[in-house]
Amino acid sequence: MALIDWSKVTLTDPPQLPREVLRELKKGIDGTFREFSRGYGEAIENFFHPLLMFLKWFQDLLIETPWPLILVILGALSWWGSRSWKMVVGTVLAFLFIGWLDMWEDTMATLAIVSVATLLCIAIGIPIGILMARSDRVQSMILPVLDIMQTIPSFVYLIPVVMLLGIGKVPGLLAVMIYAIPPIVRLTNLGIRLVDKEVLEAADAFGSSYRQKLFQVQIPLALPNIFAGVNQTIMMALSMVVIAAMIGVPGLGVPVLRAVSNQYLALGVMNGLAIVAIAIIFDRVSQAFGKRLQKHREGEHGA
C-alpha cells in the first residue's frame, strides 16, 4: 500500500496519505481503543471506585453540613490563610450571597470536586516536580507531557475518558486534573532549581543527608514558588468546572450549560459570578498565604 498518493500532489496540495489508508488508520485506532475499553475498562473503573466513593462522600458531607458551620469553616480557613478580617468578612458575605441566590448546593458540589482535585494535584504534582528538579533527563521527558496537557483541547481527552469510565465524577475529576496539574509540577521544579547553590553547599558542608537537604533546605526555600503553583492549580481547576459539567459532574457548571443552550442570561451570569467569587476567595487567601511565607524568608535575609 502506497503511503503517499503522488497523483494528487500539486503545488497547493501537499503529499498526503491516500484517503482509504487514512480512513483505515483512524478506524484502526478507534477499534484498538474500543478493544482496550472492552478489555480493561471495568478493571480501570474498579481501580477508581474508591475515589468515586470518596468524592461522593465528600460532596454529600459538604451539602449536608449545616450552612452556619460551613461559613465558620470557610471563615476560619481564610483567616488562617490571609490573617485579614477583610478577607474573612468578604468570604462569609460572598457565600451568604450565593446561598441567598439559591446556588448553595451547586456551589458545595463545585467546592467538593475542586478541593479534591487540588489536593490530588498537590499530592501527585509535588513529587513529580521534585523528581524533575533532581534530574535533567526526567525534566526533558516530563516537560513535553506537561505542554500537551496544558494545550490539548479538553474535548479531545474527554472522549477516551468517557469511553473508559462513563460519565460522572471520576472522569470529570480526571479531566480537571489533567488540566490543573501542570502548574504545580512546573513551579515545584522551578522553585527547587532556583534554590541558591551556596545554600546547598553550606548544607553539604554541614554533612546533611539527601533527605535532610530536600526537606529542610530545598523545599522550605522553594515554598513560595510551590505556593504560586498551588494557587494556579486551584484557578485552573475552577475554570474547568463548566467543561466537567459536560460529562455529568454536578456543580455550578450545570446551570451555566443550561443557560448557554437556552439563552438564560441571568442564570448564566449568576452562576458564572459564583464561580468567580469562589476563585477570587481561593486566590486571595492562597496568595496571602504564599506572601506570608515569602515575607518570612525576606525577613530572614534582612536579618
Place this chain on the structure above:
Amino acid sequence: MKKLIVKGLATATTFAALSTAAFAECGDVQMAEMNWASAELMANVDKFILENGYGCDVELVAGATMTTFASMNEKGQPDVAAELWINAVREPLFAAMDEGRLHSAVAGPITQLGEGWWVTPSFAEAHPELDTVVKILERPDLFPDVEDPSKGAFVGCPAGWGCQLANANLFRAFDMEAKGWKLIDPGSAAGLDGSIAKAGDRGENWLGYYWSPTAMVGKYGLVPMDFGVPFGGSENWDGCIVKAEQDCADPQPSSWTQSEVHTVITDSLKQEGGIAVEYLAKRIFPGPVMNAMLVYMGDEQAGGEDAAIEFLSRHGDLWKTWVSDDAAAKIAAAL
C-alpha cells in the same frame, strides 16, 4: 422575475394536468437536501431512483428545515422535502395544506422514528419479559448507578435541552424516585453518547433517553421501549410534561409524544409529477435499515451520494417494492 417564473410554472402545471393523463413524462424536479445525514441519504436515493428509473431530471438544493419550508411555502420551490419534521413548522404547514399549496406525499417516510426511552440490546435479550417501561421501572436493581448501586440509573437529557424538562417530568410522573431510580444528567450530547458507547461496548444494561434515526441507535442496536401506558393526551403533554417543573404540578404517566415526519411536496409536483409522487408515497425506510445506513455514513465518512449507492446495492429487495419492475431493471442496470 421570480413571480413570472412561478406564474409560468403554474400555467404549465395546469396545462400539463389538462393535457396529459396522470402518467405524464417526469420533468424537472427540485428536491431539498436537508443538512443532516438521514435526509441527505433520502434525497440522494430519490434522485438516483427518479433519474435512472423514471427519467426525471432531479436537482438537489441544500437547505435546513425552516429555510426549505419557507421557500416551499412562499415560492413553491423546491418541490420535495423528503424528511420534514412537523413539530417545528406545524401551524404554517397545516395552513398551507388546507389551502392546497403543499401536500404530504407520505406520513412517516422512516419508521420507528422519534424520541423515547431506549435500552441496550444485551438487556433486551437477557430480559425479554421486561418489554415495557412500566415493567422495567420495577427493577432498578438491573441498572445500578455507579455512585449509589442501590439505585437504578436513568440517563436523561443533557442540561438545557428541551427534552430535559420532558424527561424530568416523566421521571416524576412515573414516580421513579420512590421506585429507587436516579435521574442522571449526562451534561452534553457527547456525555449522553459516551454513556451509551461505554454500556454498549461492554454489554452493560443502560436505560435512557434517545431518538431515532441516529447512528448511535444503529451502531449500538439500541432497542426502543414501549412505555406500557398510552399517550396521556396533548393537554398532559403540551400543558405539563414539556414545561418547567414549577409549571407542571401533576404530570401524568404517558408515552412519548409522536414525532411526525412527512415527505412534503408542492402542489405543482402533485399535479404534474405523477410517477414521482407515486414513488414517494411508497418510499418508506424501515428504521433499522436507516440507522444502519447512518452508521455506514459515519464510519466511512460517506456523503449522501455514496451512501445512496451503497443503500441501493445493499437493499435491493427493499427498494424494488417501491418502484415498477420496469424501473427496477433500469435502476439495477445503472448501479
